[in-house]
Amino acid sequence: MFFRNLPFFIVESWKGLFRNGWMSLASIGVVAITLLLLGLFVLINLNVQNWTQAIKEEVEIAVYVEEEATEAEKNQLENSMKNNPDIKKVIYVSGEDAMDRLSQQWGGQADIVEGYDNPQDNPLLSSFEVQAEDPEEVPRLARELEGLTGVDEVIYGEGVVEDLFAFTNVLKLAVMGVMAAMAVTATFLISHTIRLTVMLRRKEITIMKYVGATNWFIRWPFVLEGINLGILGTVLPLAIIYFAYQEALVWVEENLYFLPPMVPLYDALHETGLLVVPLGVALGVMGSIFSLGKYLKV
Protein backbone atom coordinates (compact mmCIF):
# COMPACT_ATOMS: atom_id res chain seq x y z
CA MET A 1 0.00 0.00 0.00
CA PHE A 2 2.77 2.43 0.96
CA PHE A 3 5.07 1.65 -1.96
CA ARG A 4 2.22 1.51 -4.43
CA ASN A 5 1.30 5.05 -3.50
CA LEU A 6 4.80 6.37 -2.95
CA PRO A 7 4.98 8.29 -6.26
CA PHE A 8 1.66 9.93 -5.41
CA PHE A 9 2.86 10.83 -1.90
CA ILE A 10 6.06 12.33 -3.25
CA VAL A 11 4.28 14.44 -5.86
CA GLU A 12 1.79 15.65 -3.26
CA SER A 13 4.54 16.50 -0.79
CA TRP A 14 6.35 18.72 -3.31
CA LYS A 15 3.12 20.41 -4.33
CA GLY A 16 2.53 21.33 -0.72
CA LEU A 17 6.01 22.75 -0.45
CA PHE A 18 5.57 25.05 -3.42
CA ARG A 19 2.05 26.08 -2.46
CA ASN A 20 3.40 27.69 0.72
CA GLY A 21 6.50 29.06 -0.94
CA TRP A 22 7.39 31.72 1.62
CA MET A 23 6.70 29.67 4.70
CA SER A 24 8.65 26.80 3.18
CA LEU A 25 11.54 29.12 2.51
CA ALA A 26 11.47 30.40 6.09
CA SER A 27 11.47 26.86 7.46
CA ILE A 28 14.30 25.81 5.18
CA GLY A 29 16.22 28.91 6.23
CA VAL A 30 15.93 28.18 9.94
CA VAL A 31 16.81 24.54 9.44
CA ALA A 32 19.80 25.66 7.37
CA ILE A 33 21.03 28.09 10.03
CA THR A 34 20.61 25.50 12.78
CA LEU A 35 22.49 22.91 10.81
CA LEU A 36 25.16 25.38 9.71
CA LEU A 37 25.84 26.16 13.35
CA LEU A 38 26.02 22.49 14.13
CA GLY A 39 28.28 21.90 11.13
CA LEU A 40 30.66 24.70 12.08
CA PHE A 41 30.80 23.43 15.62
CA VAL A 42 31.56 19.92 14.44
CA LEU A 43 34.36 21.27 12.28
CA ILE A 44 35.88 23.35 15.05
CA ASN A 45 35.57 20.49 17.47
CA LEU A 46 37.17 18.08 15.04
CA ASN A 47 40.15 20.34 14.54
CA VAL A 48 40.55 21.27 18.17
CA GLN A 49 40.56 17.58 18.99
CA ASN A 50 43.09 17.02 16.29
CA TRP A 51 45.27 19.80 17.65
CA THR A 52 44.92 18.78 21.27
CA GLN A 53 45.92 15.30 20.31
CA ALA A 54 49.01 16.57 18.50
CA ILE A 55 49.92 18.95 21.31
CA LYS A 56 49.33 16.37 23.98
CA GLU A 57 51.66 13.97 22.28
CA GLU A 58 54.38 16.58 22.46
CA VAL A 59 53.88 17.37 26.11
CA GLU A 60 56.93 16.44 28.09
CA ILE A 61 57.79 16.80 31.71
CA ALA A 62 61.13 18.35 32.52
CA VAL A 63 62.46 17.13 35.85
CA TYR A 64 65.32 19.36 37.03
CA VAL A 65 67.84 17.79 39.33
CA GLU A 66 69.13 19.60 42.39
CA GLU A 67 72.51 21.12 41.77
CA GLU A 68 74.08 19.40 44.73
CA ALA A 69 72.68 15.95 43.92
CA THR A 70 75.29 13.21 43.74
CA GLU A 71 75.71 10.82 40.82
CA ALA A 72 74.25 8.02 42.95
CA GLU A 73 71.19 10.10 43.68
CA LYS A 74 70.78 10.91 40.00
CA ASN A 75 71.05 7.21 39.08
CA GLN A 76 68.52 6.29 41.72
CA LEU A 77 66.16 8.96 40.43
CA GLU A 78 66.53 7.79 36.87
CA ASN A 79 65.87 4.17 37.83
CA SER A 80 62.80 4.96 39.85
CA MET A 81 61.35 6.88 36.92
CA LYS A 82 62.22 4.16 34.43
CA ASN A 83 60.42 1.65 36.63
CA ASN A 84 57.30 3.81 36.86
CA PRO A 85 54.60 2.16 34.71
CA ASP A 86 53.07 5.58 33.90
CA ILE A 87 56.26 6.76 32.23
CA LYS A 88 57.02 5.96 28.64
CA LYS A 89 60.44 7.42 28.14
CA VAL A 90 63.17 9.08 30.23
CA ILE A 91 66.06 10.98 28.67
CA TYR A 92 68.88 12.42 30.74
CA VAL A 93 70.03 15.88 29.74
CA SER A 94 73.13 17.03 31.57
CA GLY A 95 73.84 20.69 32.24
CA GLU A 96 76.41 20.61 29.44
CA ASP A 97 73.94 19.10 26.97
CA ALA A 98 71.46 21.80 27.87
CA MET A 99 74.08 24.47 27.30
CA ASP A 100 74.96 22.97 23.89
CA ARG A 101 71.31 23.00 22.90
CA LEU A 102 70.93 26.55 24.01
CA SER A 103 73.91 27.76 22.00
CA GLN A 104 72.61 25.86 19.01
CA GLN A 105 69.22 27.50 19.38
CA TRP A 106 70.78 30.92 19.53
CA GLY A 107 72.75 30.08 16.42
CA GLY A 108 74.52 33.21 15.18
CA GLN A 109 74.18 34.87 18.54
CA ALA A 110 75.84 31.98 20.32
CA ASP A 111 78.22 34.50 21.86
CA ILE A 112 75.51 35.44 24.28
CA VAL A 113 76.11 32.23 26.16
CA GLU A 114 79.85 32.55 25.86
CA GLY A 115 81.54 32.54 29.19
CA TYR A 116 79.01 30.09 30.59
CA ASP A 117 80.35 27.12 28.67
CA ASN A 118 82.87 26.41 31.34
CA PRO A 119 81.38 23.52 33.36
CA GLN A 120 81.97 25.31 36.63
CA ASP A 121 80.12 28.38 35.46
CA ASN A 122 77.24 26.55 33.78
CA PRO A 123 74.06 27.86 35.43
CA LEU A 124 71.90 25.22 33.78
CA LEU A 125 70.73 22.30 35.80
CA SER A 126 70.81 18.72 34.66
CA SER A 127 67.36 17.37 33.91
CA PHE A 128 65.36 14.36 32.83
CA GLU A 129 62.92 14.67 29.94
CA VAL A 130 60.03 12.47 30.80
CA GLN A 131 57.23 11.35 28.48
CA ALA A 132 54.08 10.03 30.08
CA GLU A 133 52.24 6.95 28.81
CA ASP A 134 48.99 8.91 28.91
CA PRO A 135 49.25 12.64 28.15
CA GLU A 136 46.15 13.32 30.24
CA GLU A 137 48.05 12.03 33.28
CA VAL A 138 50.82 14.61 32.90
CA PRO A 139 49.65 16.99 35.67
CA ARG A 140 49.28 14.18 38.21
CA LEU A 141 52.55 12.58 37.23
CA ALA A 142 54.34 15.92 37.48
CA ARG A 143 53.17 16.33 41.09
CA GLU A 144 54.30 12.81 41.89
CA LEU A 145 57.78 13.41 40.45
CA GLU A 146 58.12 16.63 42.39
CA GLY A 147 58.19 14.63 45.63
CA LEU A 148 61.16 12.44 44.68
CA THR A 149 64.55 13.08 46.33
CA GLY A 150 67.06 15.01 44.32
CA VAL A 151 64.37 16.83 42.33
CA ASP A 152 64.67 20.59 42.21
CA GLU A 153 61.73 21.50 40.03
CA VAL A 154 59.23 19.89 37.71
CA ILE A 155 57.98 21.80 34.67
CA TYR A 156 55.52 20.78 31.99
CA GLY A 157 53.34 22.55 29.43
CA GLU A 158 51.10 23.51 32.30
CA GLY A 159 47.91 25.22 31.26
CA VAL A 160 48.03 24.63 27.50
CA VAL A 161 46.27 21.30 27.60
CA GLU A 162 43.80 22.39 30.24
CA ASP A 163 43.05 25.60 28.34
CA LEU A 164 42.30 23.71 25.15
CA PHE A 165 39.94 21.38 26.95
CA ALA A 166 38.23 24.26 28.71
CA PHE A 167 37.83 26.10 25.41
CA THR A 168 36.16 23.14 23.67
CA ASN A 169 33.89 22.58 26.63
CA VAL A 170 32.70 26.18 26.74
CA LEU A 171 32.22 26.16 22.99
CA LYS A 172 30.28 22.93 23.19
CA LEU A 173 27.90 24.33 25.82
CA ALA A 174 27.35 27.57 23.95
CA VAL A 175 26.72 25.88 20.63
CA MET A 176 24.43 23.31 22.19
CA GLY A 177 22.37 26.04 23.82
CA VAL A 178 22.00 28.05 20.65
CA MET A 179 21.29 24.93 18.64
CA ALA A 180 18.58 23.72 20.98
CA ALA A 181 16.81 27.06 20.62
CA MET A 182 17.23 26.98 16.85
CA ALA A 183 15.99 23.41 16.63
CA VAL A 184 12.84 24.33 18.53
CA THR A 185 12.28 27.26 16.17
CA ALA A 186 12.90 25.08 13.14
CA THR A 187 10.47 22.43 14.35
CA PHE A 188 7.89 25.08 15.07
CA LEU A 189 8.27 26.69 11.64
CA ILE A 190 8.11 23.37 9.83
CA SER A 191 5.02 22.34 11.73
CA HIS A 192 3.48 25.71 10.95
CA THR A 193 4.25 25.38 7.24
CA ILE A 194 2.71 21.95 7.14
CA ARG A 195 -0.29 23.16 9.05
CA LEU A 196 -0.81 25.68 6.28
CA THR A 197 -0.76 22.90 3.70
CA VAL A 198 -3.21 20.93 5.81
CA MET A 199 -5.50 23.99 5.92
CA LEU A 200 -5.24 24.55 2.18
CA ARG A 201 -6.07 20.94 1.55
CA ARG A 202 -8.76 20.57 4.18
CA LYS A 203 -11.32 19.83 1.53
CA GLU A 204 -9.24 17.11 -0.06
CA ILE A 205 -8.61 15.62 3.36
CA THR A 206 -12.34 15.54 4.07
CA ILE A 207 -12.96 13.84 0.75
CA MET A 208 -10.19 11.35 1.44
CA LYS A 209 -11.77 10.52 4.76
CA TYR A 210 -15.17 9.98 3.18
CA VAL A 211 -13.84 7.60 0.58
CA GLY A 212 -12.08 5.56 3.23
CA ALA A 213 -8.47 6.67 3.04
CA THR A 214 -6.48 5.39 5.99
CA ASN A 215 -4.88 7.83 8.39
CA TRP A 216 -1.45 7.11 7.04
CA PHE A 217 -2.53 7.53 3.45
CA ILE A 218 -3.54 11.06 4.41
CA ARG A 219 -0.49 11.70 6.55
CA TRP A 220 2.34 10.50 4.35
CA PRO A 221 2.40 13.46 1.95
CA PHE A 222 2.65 15.82 4.92
CA VAL A 223 5.38 13.82 6.62
CA LEU A 224 7.29 13.77 3.34
CA GLU A 225 6.78 17.51 2.99
CA GLY A 226 8.45 17.93 6.37
CA ILE A 227 11.29 15.67 5.30
CA ASN A 228 11.66 17.70 2.09
CA LEU A 229 11.98 20.87 4.14
CA GLY A 230 14.53 19.24 6.40
CA ILE A 231 16.63 17.85 3.56
CA LEU A 232 16.54 21.11 1.62
CA GLY A 233 17.71 22.75 4.82
CA THR A 234 20.85 20.59 4.83
CA VAL A 235 21.91 21.51 1.30
CA LEU A 236 22.88 25.08 2.08
CA PRO A 237 24.99 24.41 5.19
CA LEU A 238 26.81 21.53 3.50
CA ALA A 239 27.57 23.71 0.49
CA ILE A 240 28.79 26.56 2.71
CA ILE A 241 30.91 24.18 4.74
CA TYR A 242 32.36 22.67 1.57
CA PHE A 243 33.52 26.00 0.19
CA ALA A 244 34.34 27.77 3.44
CA TYR A 245 36.39 24.87 4.77
CA GLN A 246 38.56 24.84 1.67
CA GLU A 247 39.26 28.53 2.22
CA ALA A 248 39.90 27.92 5.91
CA LEU A 249 42.41 25.18 5.14
CA VAL A 250 44.39 27.53 2.93
CA TRP A 251 44.18 30.43 5.36
CA VAL A 252 45.25 28.42 8.38
CA GLU A 253 48.16 26.93 6.48
CA GLU A 254 49.36 30.38 5.45
CA ASN A 255 48.74 32.30 8.64
CA LEU A 256 48.76 29.78 11.47
CA TYR A 257 51.52 27.56 10.13
CA PHE A 258 52.70 26.74 13.65
CA LEU A 259 49.51 24.75 14.24
CA PRO A 260 49.45 21.06 13.46
CA PRO A 261 47.70 20.23 10.14
CA MET A 262 43.88 20.49 10.01
CA VAL A 263 41.48 17.63 9.32
CA PRO A 264 41.32 17.10 5.53
CA LEU A 265 38.27 18.42 3.61
CA TYR A 266 36.55 15.13 2.83
CA ASP A 267 36.99 13.70 6.30
CA ALA A 268 35.54 16.91 7.67
CA LEU A 269 32.59 16.85 5.25
CA HIS A 270 31.93 13.21 6.00
CA GLU A 271 31.87 13.80 9.75
CA THR A 272 29.64 16.86 9.42
CA GLY A 273 27.27 15.25 6.92
CA LEU A 274 26.78 12.26 9.20
CA LEU A 275 25.35 14.58 11.82
CA VAL A 276 23.73 17.30 9.74
CA VAL A 277 21.68 15.20 7.30
CA PRO A 278 19.99 12.91 9.83
CA LEU A 279 19.29 15.89 12.04
CA GLY A 280 17.71 17.75 9.12
CA VAL A 281 15.45 14.79 8.40
CA ALA A 282 14.65 14.46 12.10
CA LEU A 283 13.65 18.12 12.34
CA GLY A 284 11.37 17.65 9.31
CA VAL A 285 9.71 14.57 10.72
CA MET A 286 9.25 16.20 14.13
CA GLY A 287 7.75 19.30 12.57
CA SER A 288 5.23 17.31 10.57
CA ILE A 289 4.28 15.00 13.43
CA PHE A 290 3.53 18.04 15.61
CA SER A 291 1.24 19.52 12.97
CA LEU A 292 -0.59 16.31 12.09
CA GLY A 293 -1.73 15.00 15.42
CA LYS A 294 -4.49 17.50 15.93
CA TYR A 295 -5.62 18.07 12.39
CA LEU A 296 -5.81 14.63 10.92
CA LYS A 297 -7.94 12.82 13.40
CA VAL A 298 -10.21 10.69 11.28
Place this chain on the structure above:
Amino acid sequence: MIEAANLTMKYPDGNIALRDVNFQINRGEFVFLVGPSGAGKSTIFKLLTRELIPASGTLKVFGRSVAHLKGKQVSLLRRNIGVIFQDFRLIEDRTVYNNIEFAMRAGGSSRKEIKKRVPQLLSLVGLKEKAKSKVQELSGGEQQRVGIARAISNRPALIMADEPTGNLDPQTSLEIINLLKDINFKGTTLLVATHDQQIVDRLQKRVCYLEDGQLVGDKEKGAYLRVL
Protein backbone atom coordinates in the same frame (compact mmCIF):
# COMPACT_ATOMS: atom_id res chain seq x y z
CA MET B 1 -27.83 -3.80 6.05
CA ILE B 2 -28.54 -0.92 8.44
CA GLU B 3 -30.10 -1.53 11.81
CA ALA B 4 -30.78 1.25 14.28
CA ALA B 5 -32.06 0.27 17.72
CA ASN B 6 -33.02 2.95 20.27
CA LEU B 7 -30.47 5.14 18.57
CA THR B 8 -29.89 8.34 20.55
CA MET B 9 -27.45 11.10 19.82
CA LYS B 10 -26.58 13.90 22.16
CA TYR B 11 -24.13 16.65 21.24
CA PRO B 12 -21.67 17.96 23.83
CA ASP B 13 -23.71 21.16 24.13
CA GLY B 14 -26.61 19.10 25.42
CA ASN B 15 -28.62 19.31 22.23
CA ILE B 16 -30.40 16.03 21.56
CA ALA B 17 -30.20 15.31 17.83
CA LEU B 18 -31.80 11.88 17.83
CA ARG B 19 -33.91 10.12 20.38
CA ASP B 20 -34.80 6.44 20.40
CA VAL B 21 -34.77 6.01 16.67
CA ASN B 22 -35.48 2.51 15.36
CA PHE B 23 -35.34 1.45 11.73
CA GLN B 24 -33.97 -1.19 9.47
CA ILE B 25 -32.88 -0.89 5.87
CA ASN B 26 -32.35 -3.98 3.77
CA ARG B 27 -29.94 -4.65 0.97
CA GLY B 28 -31.07 -3.13 -2.31
CA GLU B 29 -33.62 -0.73 -0.83
CA PHE B 30 -34.09 2.89 -1.94
CA VAL B 31 -35.04 5.00 1.07
CA PHE B 32 -35.82 8.70 1.31
CA LEU B 33 -35.09 10.45 4.58
CA VAL B 34 -37.27 13.54 4.86
CA GLY B 35 -38.03 16.12 7.49
CA PRO B 36 -37.36 19.75 8.35
CA SER B 37 -33.86 21.07 8.76
CA GLY B 38 -32.38 20.05 12.09
CA ALA B 39 -34.59 16.96 12.32
CA GLY B 40 -31.55 14.69 12.53
CA LYS B 41 -30.94 13.60 8.93
CA SER B 42 -27.32 14.72 8.87
CA THR B 43 -26.74 13.20 12.27
CA ILE B 44 -27.83 9.82 10.97
CA PHE B 45 -25.37 10.15 8.08
CA LYS B 46 -22.55 11.11 10.41
CA LEU B 47 -23.31 8.17 12.64
CA LEU B 48 -23.33 5.81 9.67
CA THR B 49 -19.87 6.92 8.56
CA ARG B 50 -18.73 6.98 12.17
CA GLU B 51 -17.88 10.62 12.28
CA LEU B 52 -20.00 10.53 15.42
CA ILE B 53 -20.54 7.83 17.99
CA PRO B 54 -24.05 7.27 19.33
CA ALA B 55 -24.74 8.38 22.88
CA SER B 56 -26.83 5.29 23.44
CA GLY B 57 -28.57 2.57 21.50
CA THR B 58 -26.88 0.72 18.67
CA LEU B 59 -26.33 1.34 15.01
CA LYS B 60 -25.25 -1.63 12.97
CA VAL B 61 -23.98 -1.27 9.43
CA PHE B 62 -23.15 -4.38 7.40
CA GLY B 63 -23.87 -6.36 10.56
CA ARG B 64 -21.33 -4.58 12.74
CA SER B 65 -21.85 -1.98 15.39
CA VAL B 66 -20.15 1.18 14.14
CA ALA B 67 -19.41 2.43 17.65
CA HIS B 68 -16.90 -0.38 18.13
CA LEU B 69 -14.92 0.17 14.96
CA LYS B 70 -11.49 1.64 15.19
CA GLY B 71 -8.65 2.84 13.01
CA LYS B 72 -8.46 0.89 9.80
CA GLN B 73 -11.93 -0.61 10.29
CA VAL B 74 -13.39 2.88 10.03
CA SER B 75 -11.59 3.35 6.71
CA LEU B 76 -12.92 0.02 5.46
CA LEU B 77 -16.46 0.96 6.55
CA ARG B 78 -16.22 4.18 4.59
CA ARG B 79 -14.97 2.43 1.48
CA ASN B 80 -18.24 0.53 1.59
CA ILE B 81 -20.34 3.68 1.83
CA GLY B 82 -20.41 6.11 -1.07
CA VAL B 83 -21.35 9.64 -0.05
CA ILE B 84 -22.95 12.27 -2.31
CA PHE B 85 -23.10 15.87 -1.11
CA GLN B 86 -25.37 18.81 -1.85
CA ASP B 87 -22.30 20.98 -2.60
CA PHE B 88 -20.63 18.15 -4.56
CA ARG B 89 -17.32 18.52 -2.63
CA LEU B 90 -15.09 18.06 -5.63
CA ILE B 91 -11.57 19.37 -6.03
CA GLU B 92 -12.39 22.20 -8.41
CA ASP B 93 -8.96 22.88 -9.85
CA ARG B 94 -8.49 19.28 -10.93
CA THR B 95 -9.95 17.41 -13.86
CA VAL B 96 -12.98 15.16 -13.71
CA TYR B 97 -10.68 12.19 -14.23
CA ASN B 98 -8.33 13.28 -11.41
CA ASN B 99 -11.20 13.68 -8.98
CA ILE B 100 -12.29 10.10 -9.38
CA GLU B 101 -8.75 8.81 -9.60
CA PHE B 102 -7.96 10.62 -6.35
CA ALA B 103 -10.87 8.99 -4.53
CA MET B 104 -10.06 5.54 -5.87
CA ARG B 105 -6.45 5.86 -4.87
CA ALA B 106 -7.40 7.00 -1.39
CA GLY B 107 -9.81 4.06 -1.27
CA GLY B 108 -6.95 1.67 -1.94
CA SER B 109 -7.41 0.80 -5.62
CA SER B 110 -4.40 -0.07 -7.75
CA ARG B 111 -3.32 2.08 -10.68
CA LYS B 112 -4.42 -0.63 -13.09
CA GLU B 113 -7.90 -0.78 -11.58
CA ILE B 114 -8.17 2.99 -11.69
CA LYS B 115 -7.20 3.14 -15.37
CA LYS B 116 -9.81 0.59 -16.23
CA ARG B 117 -12.63 1.81 -14.02
CA VAL B 118 -12.60 5.60 -14.34
CA PRO B 119 -13.63 5.63 -18.05
CA GLN B 120 -16.39 3.09 -17.25
CA LEU B 121 -17.68 5.29 -14.45
CA LEU B 122 -17.60 8.39 -16.62
CA SER B 123 -19.59 6.78 -19.39
CA LEU B 124 -22.05 5.48 -16.81
CA VAL B 125 -22.77 9.03 -15.60
CA GLY B 126 -22.62 10.42 -19.16
CA LEU B 127 -19.43 12.44 -18.83
CA LYS B 128 -17.10 10.43 -21.06
CA GLU B 129 -16.26 13.50 -23.12
CA LYS B 130 -15.50 15.64 -20.07
CA ALA B 131 -12.80 13.48 -18.51
CA LYS B 132 -10.12 16.10 -19.10
CA SER B 133 -12.24 19.13 -18.18
CA LYS B 134 -11.58 20.91 -14.95
CA VAL B 135 -14.43 20.52 -12.49
CA GLN B 136 -14.88 24.31 -12.20
CA GLU B 137 -15.77 24.44 -15.92
CA LEU B 138 -18.72 22.09 -15.46
CA SER B 139 -22.36 22.89 -14.79
CA GLY B 140 -23.91 21.98 -11.44
CA GLY B 141 -25.61 18.91 -12.87
CA GLU B 142 -22.37 17.73 -14.41
CA GLN B 143 -20.54 18.30 -11.17
CA GLN B 144 -23.06 16.19 -9.32
CA ARG B 145 -22.55 13.44 -11.89
CA VAL B 146 -18.86 13.52 -11.07
CA GLY B 147 -19.86 13.32 -7.40
CA ILE B 148 -21.95 10.25 -8.14
CA ALA B 149 -19.20 8.62 -10.19
CA ARG B 150 -16.85 9.22 -7.30
CA ALA B 151 -19.32 7.84 -4.77
CA ILE B 152 -19.68 4.55 -6.64
CA SER B 153 -16.02 4.32 -7.67
CA ASN B 154 -15.03 2.02 -4.82
CA ARG B 155 -18.10 -0.21 -5.45
CA PRO B 156 -19.79 0.54 -2.14
CA ALA B 157 -22.75 -1.53 -0.99
CA LEU B 158 -24.47 1.58 0.36
CA ILE B 159 -24.80 5.07 -1.04
CA MET B 160 -25.85 8.00 1.10
CA ALA B 161 -26.87 11.20 -0.62
CA ASP B 162 -27.35 14.36 1.43
CA GLU B 163 -29.65 16.71 -0.53
CA PRO B 164 -28.14 15.60 -3.82
CA THR B 165 -30.42 17.89 -5.83
CA GLY B 166 -30.46 20.81 -3.42
CA ASN B 167 -28.37 23.03 -5.68
CA LEU B 168 -29.90 21.95 -9.00
CA ASP B 169 -32.81 23.05 -11.14
CA PRO B 170 -35.87 20.70 -11.38
CA GLN B 171 -34.96 19.22 -14.78
CA THR B 172 -31.36 18.46 -13.75
CA SER B 173 -32.60 17.15 -10.40
CA LEU B 174 -34.74 14.65 -12.23
CA GLU B 175 -31.78 13.46 -14.30
CA ILE B 176 -29.65 13.06 -11.20
CA ILE B 177 -32.32 11.16 -9.33
CA ASN B 178 -32.84 8.88 -12.33
CA LEU B 179 -29.14 8.13 -12.29
CA LEU B 180 -29.42 7.23 -8.61
CA LYS B 181 -32.41 5.04 -9.42
CA ASP B 182 -30.33 3.19 -12.02
CA ILE B 183 -27.56 2.63 -9.52
CA ASN B 184 -30.09 1.29 -7.04
CA PHE B 185 -31.56 -0.91 -9.73
CA LYS B 186 -28.16 -2.58 -10.13
CA GLY B 187 -28.25 -3.60 -6.48
CA THR B 188 -26.73 -0.77 -4.46
CA THR B 189 -28.68 0.34 -1.41
CA LEU B 190 -29.57 4.02 -1.43
CA LEU B 191 -30.34 6.36 1.42
CA VAL B 192 -31.28 9.84 0.23
CA ALA B 193 -31.96 12.80 2.49
CA THR B 194 -33.97 15.42 0.65
CA HIS B 195 -36.32 18.37 0.77
CA ASP B 196 -37.33 17.86 -2.85
CA GLN B 197 -41.04 17.06 -2.74
CA GLN B 198 -41.38 16.61 -6.50
CA ILE B 199 -38.79 13.86 -6.55
CA VAL B 200 -40.04 11.98 -3.52
CA ASP B 201 -43.57 12.02 -4.85
CA ARG B 202 -42.53 10.91 -8.31
CA LEU B 203 -40.35 7.99 -7.27
CA GLN B 204 -42.81 6.28 -4.95
CA LYS B 205 -40.12 4.75 -2.76
CA ARG B 206 -39.91 4.06 0.95
CA VAL B 207 -39.93 7.30 2.97
CA CYS B 208 -38.73 7.75 6.56
CA TYR B 209 -39.98 10.90 8.28
CA LEU B 210 -37.81 12.56 10.88
CA GLU B 211 -39.01 15.31 13.13
CA ASP B 212 -37.17 16.81 16.05
CA GLY B 213 -34.83 13.86 16.32
CA GLN B 214 -37.55 11.28 16.27
CA LEU B 215 -38.68 8.91 13.57
CA VAL B 216 -42.34 9.85 13.22
CA GLY B 217 -43.18 7.79 10.16
CA ASP B 218 -41.86 5.06 7.89
CA LYS B 219 -43.85 4.24 4.79
CA GLU B 220 -43.38 2.06 1.72
CA LYS B 221 -44.20 3.97 -1.49
CA GLY B 222 -44.52 7.12 0.56
CA ALA B 223 -45.05 10.70 -0.47
CA TYR B 224 -43.16 13.73 0.77
CA LEU B 225 -45.95 14.94 2.97
CA ARG B 226 -46.69 12.52 5.71
CA VAL B 227 -50.26 11.29 5.72
CA LEU B 228 -51.17 9.95 9.11
